[in-house]
Amino acid sequence: MAFDPILAEIRFGAGLSPHHAPPASVDAMMAQLTGPDTAARRFPIPSIETLDPSPFEVRRSNMAPKDLPEGPERDAAEELKRENRRRVRELVQEHFAATVQRALGSEDGFRERLTLFWADHFTVRGETAVMRHAVSPFVEDVVRANLAGTFADMLYAAATHPVMLRYLDQHSSVGPNSRDGQRRGGGINENLAREILELHTLGVGGPYDQTDVRQLAELLTGLTAPYRNGFTFRERAAEPGSETVLGVSYGGADASLSDIRAALSDLAVHPATARHMATKLATHFVADTPDPDLVAAMEQTWLESGGRLPVVYEAMLRHPAAWAPERRKVRQPIGYVIASLRALGVTPEQFAAAGIVRIRQRLINPLADMGQPWQTPTGPDGWPEAADAWVTPQFMAARINFAMTMPRHFVDPLPDPRAFVFDALGPEPPPDVVFAANAAETVFEGVGLVLASAAFQRR
Amino acid sequence: MDRRKFLIGGGLLGCSAAASPLITPVAFASAPWDARLVVIVLRGAMDGLDVVRPVGDRHFAELRPSLADERGIPLDSFYAMHPRLEPLAPMWDAGELAFVHAVSTPYRDKRSHFDGQDLLEAGMPDLESGVRDGWLNRLMQVVPGVEAETAYSIGRERMLILRGAARTSSWAPDTRLELSPATEQLLEHLYHDDVLFRDASADAIAIAADVAESDEMGDGVGNGRNVDLARFAAQRLAGETRIASFSLGGWDTHNRQQRSIRRALRDLSDCLLTLKQDLGDVWGKTAVVCMTEFGRTARENGSRGTDHGTGGAMIMAGGAIRGGRVYGDWPGLADRDLYAGRDLMPTRDVRAYAGWLMRDLFGVAGSAVEQAIFPGVELGGDPRLLL
Numbered sequence: 148m149a150f151d152p153i154l155a156e157i158r159f160g161a162g163l164s165p166h167h168a169p170p171a172s173v174d175a176m177m178a179q180l181t182g183p184d185t186a187a188r189r190f191p192i193p194s195i196e197t198l199d200p201s202p203f204e205v206r207r208s209n210m211a212p213k214d215l216p217e218g219p220e221r222d223a224a225e226e227l228k229r230e231n232r233r234r235v236r237e238l239v240q241e242h243f244a245a246t247v248q249r250a251l252g253s254e255d256g257f258r259e260r261l262t263l264f265w266a267d268h269f270t271v272r273g274e275t276a277v278m279r280h281a282v283s284p285f286v287e288d289v290v291r292a293n294l295a296g297t298f299a300d301m302l303y304a305a306a307t308h309p310v311m312l313r314y315l316d317q318h319s320s321v322g323p324n325s326r327d328g329q330r331r332g333g334g335i336n337e338n339l340a341r342e343i344l345e346l347h348t349l350g351v352g353g354p355y356d357q358t359d360v361r362q363l364a365e366l367l368t369g370l371t372a373p374y375r376n377g378f379t380f381r382e383r384a385a386e387p388g389s390e391t392v393l394g395v396s397y398g399g400a401d402a403s404l405s406d407i408r409a410a411l412s413d414l415a416v417h418p419a420t421a422r423h424m425a426t427k428l429a430t431h432f433v434a435d436t437p438d439p440d441l442v443a444a445m446e447q448t449w450l451e452s453g454g455r456l457p458v459v460y461e462a463m464l465r466h467p468a469a470w471a472p473e474r475r476k477v478r479q480p481i482g483y484v485i486a487s488l489r490a491l492g493v494t495p496e497q498f499a500a501a502g503i504v505r506i507r508q509r510l511i512n513p514l515a516d517m518g519q520p521w522q523t524p525t526g527p528d529g530w531p532e533a534a535d536a537w538v539t540p541q542f543m544a545a546r547i548n549f550a551m552t553m554p555r556h557f558v559d560p561l562p563d564p565r566a567f568v569f570d571a572l573g574p575e576p577p578p579d580v581v582f583a584a585n586a587a588e589t590v591f592e593g594v595g596l597v598l599a600s601a602a603f604q605r606r
Numbered sequence: 607m608d609r610r611k612f613l614i615g616g617g618l619l620g621c622s623a624a625a626s627p628l629i630t631p632v633a634f635a636s637a638p639w640d641a642r643l644v645v646i647v648l649r650g651a652m653d654g655l656d657v658v659r660p661v662g663d664r665h666f667a668e669l670r671p672s673l674a675d676e677r678g679i680p681l682d683s684f685y686a687m688h689p690r691l692e693p694l695a696p697m698w699d700a701g702e703l704a705f706v707h708a709v710s711t712p713y714r715d716k717r718s719h720f721d722g723q724d725l726l727e728a729g730m731p732d733l734e735s736g737v738r739d740g741w742l743n744r745l746m747q748v749v750p751g752v753e754a755e756t757a758y759s760i761g762r763e764r765m766l767i768l769r770g771a772a773r774t775s776s777w778a779p780d781t782r783l784e785l786s787p788a789t790e791q792l793l794e795h796l797y798h799d800d801v802l803f804r805d806a807s808a809d810a811i812a813i814a815a816d817v818a819e820s821d822e823m824g825d826g827v828g829n830g831r832n833v834d835l836a837r838f839a840a841q842r843l844a845g846e847t848r849i850a851s852f853s854l855g856g857w858d859t860h861n862r863q864q865r866s867i868r869r870a871l872r873d874l875s876d877c878l879l880t881l882k883q884d885l886g887d888v889w890g891k892t893a894v895v896c897m898t899e900f901g902r903t904a905r906e907n908g909s910r911g912t913d914h915g916t917g918g919a920m921i922m923a924g925g926a927i928r929g930g931r932v933y934g935d936w937p938g939l940a941d942r943d944l945y946a947g948r949d950l951m952p953t954r955d956v957r958a959y960a961g962w963l964m965r966d967l968f969g970v971a972g973s974a975v976e977q978a979i980f981p982g983v984e985l986g987g988d989p990r991l992l993l
Contacts, residue, residue, distance in 0.1 A: 274720050341736045477802075515762060516781070525764050526724075526738050538802050540809035541776050544783045547793065547807065551785070579799075583792040592789045599793060601800040 148470040153573040157606045158476070159432060159464070160256030162486025165570045166494065167254045173464045179255040181295050181457055186249035186258065187287075190495065192242050195284040195309055195377060202309075203374040205231045205277040235280045240503050242283030243511060243521055248495040250485045258294065261460070263481060264431050265290040269305040269347065270529040271314040272522065277374070278310060282522045285310040298424065298454035299415035302347060303408055306339065309372035315339040315527065322368040322386025325402075335386075340364035342527050348414040350423030359392050366390040366410055369402055380404045393417070421449035428463060434475040435533050438468035474605035477534040480517035482606075483546065484510055484553075487598050490571035491558045501557055509556045516545035538604075550598035555591055564593025577602045639749065641891050641926060641967040642843045644850050644881065645742060645767060645960075648874070648898040649723060650857035653912050654919025655904060655950060656867060658705045658932060659686045665939035672910045673863055681705075685932045690871040693879060697923060702882070702889075704929040704991075706920040706959050708937050710952035713900055717914035719858070722899030727767035729957055731982045739770025741957075741979050742851055745964055746772035748974045758842045760835050760852040767851050775847075779838040780831060783814035816841065827883055828876030836877035840884030843892065857898060860911040878923045890925035893967055893992070895960060901950050904939055917950035920959060926967065928993050933959070957983045959991065966992040 155176065156162065156169035163169065170176045193199070200208070208224070208231045215221035250259040266286040273279040289308055293301035305311050312318045321333035328334070340363040344355050369385030372378055385402030395413060398406035414420060425445035429437035441463065448462040463469050478486060488498065498506075514521050518537060524530050531537070554561055564584040568576045580600045587593035597603060656673055660666050662684035667674050678686030679695055685705070687698070697703040712731045713722050725733055729741030746752045752772055759765040759776040768774045785793070790811060797804040820837060827833065832854055839850040854877065856870035874896065882889050901918025917937070922929065937943050937951035945951040961975040961983055972985055 274718075337734050341734065345736060516778070518764065525766055525769060528738055534802060538806045539776060540806050540813055541778055541781060543803070543806040544781045544810040544814060547783060547785070547810070548781075551789075579796055583796050586788075586792060588786060588788050592786065592792075596789065596792055596796065600796045601803040602796075604803070605800075 148467040148472070150464075150470060154470060154472070156256060157486075157573075158469075158474075159260060161250040161253065161259050162256070162482075162489040163571060163573055164251075164489040165492045167489075170254070170257075173461065176257050176464060177457060177461055180258055180261075180460070184258070184291065186253045186255060187291055189252060190245040190248040192245050192283050192287045192291075194288050195281055196288075198238075198281060198284050200231045200234055201374075202277045202281055205235055206374050209277065232276065235276065237503070238280035239283075239522070240507055240511065242280070244499065244503065244506055246283065247485060247488065247506075247510070248498055251488055251493060251498055252495040257460075259485070260432075260482070261294055262286065262290055263479075264428070265294065265301065267524070267529040268427070269301075269311065270524055270527050271308075271310045272524070273310065274314065278313060281310045293456075295457050296455075297415070298420075298449075298456055299412045301456075302343075302415050303411050305347065306343060306367075306407075306411060307370060307378050309377045311339070312370055312372040312378065315342055317367060317370050318372045320364065320368050320370075321384045322365060322402075324387055325368065325385055326383040327381070328384070328386075335361070335364050335368065337361065337364040339370075340367055343411075343414070346528055348423070349417060349419040350426075353419040353423065355393060362390040363392045363410065366392065366397055366407060369404075370407065415454045416450070418450065421446045421454070425449055425459070428459070429469075430532055432463065432476070433469050433471070438466075438471075441466045441468040474602075475534070476606050477537050478604055478606055479530060479537060480514050480519035480542075480546075481521075483517070483604060484514060484549075486603070487550070487553065488557065490567070490598070490603075491554055491562065491594075492570065493557050497557065505556055509553050513545060513549045513553070516542075517549065518542040518545075546604065547595075547599050551591065551595035554594050554598070561590045561594050564590060564597060567594055568597050571597050571603055639751070639848060639968050641893070642848055642850075642885075642888060642924075643963070643967055644839055644843070644892065644894040644924075646874075646877065646894065646896040647723065647727065647765070647767060647851070647853040648857050648870075648896055649853050649855045650719065650859075650870075650898075651722065651900050651902055651914055652857040652870070652896075652898040652918060653859060653863065653867065653902040654707065654898075654917070655902070656859075656863065656912070657688050657691070657871070657921070658707055658919045659688070660684060660707070660936065660939065661686045663936070663939045669905045669939060671906065673906050673912075676864065681932060684936070688867070688871055690868050691875055693875045694923075697878065697882065698930055701930040702923055702925055702927065703878075704922045704927055705932045705934075706922065706954075706956075706989075707932055707934040708917045708950055708953040709920050709934060709956040709959065710900060710917045711956055714916065715946070717900070719899060719914075724766060726897060726899045726956075727765065729767075729960075729980045729983075735981075737981075740765065740767035741960070742767045742849060743770030743772050743774065744979045745849070745968075745970065746770075746774065748970060748978050749968055753846070755842075755846045757849040758839065758847050758851070760839055760842075760850055763853065765851050765853065777813055777838065779817055779834040781810075781814060782818070783810060784818075785811070827879040828872070830873070830876075832873040833876045833880050836880040837884055840881050840888075843885060844888050854896075859902070860907070860913060861909040863906070863911040866911070874921075881923075882925075892924040893926045893963055894921075894923040895963060896921040896923075897956055897960070901952075903948050904944055904950055905948065915949035916945045917952035920956055922963075922991065926992055928991060933989050933991070954986070955983055958985055959989065961985050962989055963991055 152169040208228045212221050212224040271285050273282045289304040315338040316336045317339040320336035321328045341360050365386040369381050371381045389396045389398045392410055397410045425442045429442050444466050445459050445462045448459050452458045511521050568584040580602050583596045584593045659678045676689050680686045711726050713725045727740045730737050746757055754773040754775050757774040759768040762778045797807050835852040854873050859866045902912035902915040935953040937953050957980040961980050964970045
């Protein structure tokens with residue numbers, strides 16, 4: 148079991164494409180990943196800092212009309228409110244489009260897949276009307292910027308990002324003995340602290356208890372995200388005194404951001420974190436129950452490198468178990484959508500030309516039908532990983548419908564199914580798919596059958 | 607031929623019995639428990655005070671000058687139900703409809719729909735506990751003999767209430783799968799050697815065919831997407847399914863509530879009537895419970911609507927319940943009786959009623975309810991919800 152370009156593109160990349168050669172080697176994959184992020188430069192997504200309209204602006208324009216007397220000024224405010232709300236909805240779709248375009252135009256599909264992986268690991272939702280368009284900017288700031296860096300940096304970026312601070316209620320957590328707490332009341336909210344330990348670092352069943360959760364929650368007080376200023380460390384809300392997390396004491400009399408950073412950095416390289424993350428990466432990319440030796444190799448690398456992500460990825464890619472020929476994973480809906488477009492040879496330009504309405508109706512809506520509504524997982528634990536969570540009767544019906552109907556909306560004319568089967572599955576497609584592609588009554592059904600085949604949905 | 611038997615038995619068996627692990631002869635033979643439970647989540651915060659009006663409370667009319675304008679349908683000497691629920695009057699008279707008043711989840715003082723619904727579906731005392739499954743799923747974990755088909759989540763949303771370790775099924779009745787016979791055969795061929803894909807697609811094709819079949823019958827009560835949810839629920843419950851859950855939206859009535867609540871009430875009453883009609887004999891062993899994330903303000907607001915509040919109402923229906931009555935302790939609507947001076951004071955946890963229902967329907971031990979299904983709930987005295 149060794150590196151294979153076709154398998155590399157299917158299992159670790161965005162999917163085979165008639166326009167892009169699959170990766171030539173692990174070295175080539177790593178060189179691309181650690182090189183410049185050309186896809187992001189070509190199809191930009193704003194940072195939370197440059198998001199326009201900002202959550203603050205949307206909020207202000209939402210509330211402005213209420214305070215004005217009836218008249219032209221109020222009408223103008225109402226108009227701005229409507230306009231901003233419309234922009235928020237549009238931006239969610241535009242960011243989706245940019246995400247897909249990056250994958251369509253790139254030979255660095257591994258980067259796009261890792262982006263989806265980490266965005267799911269640090270799940271946030273823009274739950275209020277003013278934050279809905281801030282999820283992709285969060286991914287940009289936290290994930291994309293640290294994808295090829297250290298886990299500690301990504302963790303710190305996530306834990307201090309306004310979207311995360313709001314999503315997991317950290318912004319309303321106040322140290323009871325802080326100046327704010329003494330004057331205005333309020334209390335600790337443990338949500339972010341718990342999820343950092345349970346989801347982001349040590350993992351469920353990790354070596355922590357409720358006291359660690361509480362102590363970390365106290366340490367995190369002061370992290371706030373006022374709409375106007377974005378992320379702010381508010382010392383007046385920080386619980387004074389030191390806190391002990393997993394037996395290590397952080398901070399002293401004066402609360403400071405560097406203590407929080409120190410605690411997160413320690414968590415990032417904790418052995419339980421190394422194990423949890425090695426398992427999670429291998430589970431996502433290779434198999435729902437990954438080879439223990441593969442996990443051990445990645446875990447070891449994590450510990451030795453202090454959580455430097457590229458070397459951990461490389462440990463995965465260099466392990467023979469990563470190249471087992473059996474395709475044990477099922478593409479999640481977003482990966483399935485992207486791989487389908489890539490197989491059809493849709494270029495980023497053709498994709499953009501299809502227009503936002505078609506993108507919404509033919510891609511964003513079907514994602515929800517397939518069980519993965521764009522950027523709205525049920526909870527902070529993100530999307531399920533197991534194949535059988537995605538291949539249910541209901542979601543299967545949606546996948547078949549997608550396969551049969553999507554292509555004609557993005558490609559004209561449709562490819563010849565007899566050739567398409569090779570574009571989609573490589574030079575050695577399974578004979579039953581070749582048979583179905585040849586036996587179909589119509590071109591659209593032939594193309595649809597290839598996309599609907601288990602061989603194409605698995606990776 | 608009995609239509610239901612054909613749809614559930616014939617339709618599914620013909621297409622996929624051999625392939626599907628969900629529909630085995632064993633599953634048909636060994637239904638472990640017989641009662642049916644339907645949980646409808648009313649999203650958007652239903653105004654309990656409008657739906658079940660405490661007209662006997664002397665403060666009610668003054669709190670609701672425009673909303674109480676149109677006369678309700680008298681239920682007893684104290685309560686009247688909203689006039690748009692008139693189609694349900696026969697159900698009330700037959701003792702198959704009941705309400706519970708002045709109930710709420712433990713959610714207090716914050717007024718987010720998302721959080722409120724998460725808490726309702728998680729069935730937990732608070733949102734910080736990190737519990738990720740829903741209470742109906744935890745029910746499935748404590749009763750024996752559960753198959754994936756035993757519990758059905760219906761509609762496009764992933765229902766948190768059914769999320770968790772126990773396997774459940776889901777289907778959105780508006781899903782259509784129209785394939786030419788040749789394509790269907792080729793798909794079968796393509797999936798033949800992949801058990802996961804083979805079973806899921808066989809079930810998908812069979813269920814979609816069932817639904818298409820019942821579309822053509824089209825003799826139901828009302829119509830529309832929401833009624834389809836109830837129709838599909840009844841189809842499943844007449845077979846191997848014991849628990850079904852779906853949600854109805856449209857309850858967030860901040861403005862001109864007299865108008866805006868009508869559609870939601872119509873959908874709700876259509877759903878209940880559809881369930882009764884389509885379930886036939888099974889209705890007699892069915893309990894339907896409708897719950898919402900929180901109530902609405904006791905006073906109507908400046909735009910003749912109501913805002914997010916605390917205490918509210920719960921609706922129950924079904925041949926199994928002891929209906930024709932309004933359960934609950936009435937707290938009063940005087941200023942001093944209101945929660946925080948603005949909301950109906952909850953006098954009991956909505957989870958206590960749901961807990962008693964599960965106890966009575968399925969014989970779940972009280973301790974299992976208090977520890978596993980609704981951790982921290984106090985079941986309290988038996989309201990005797992069932993006949």
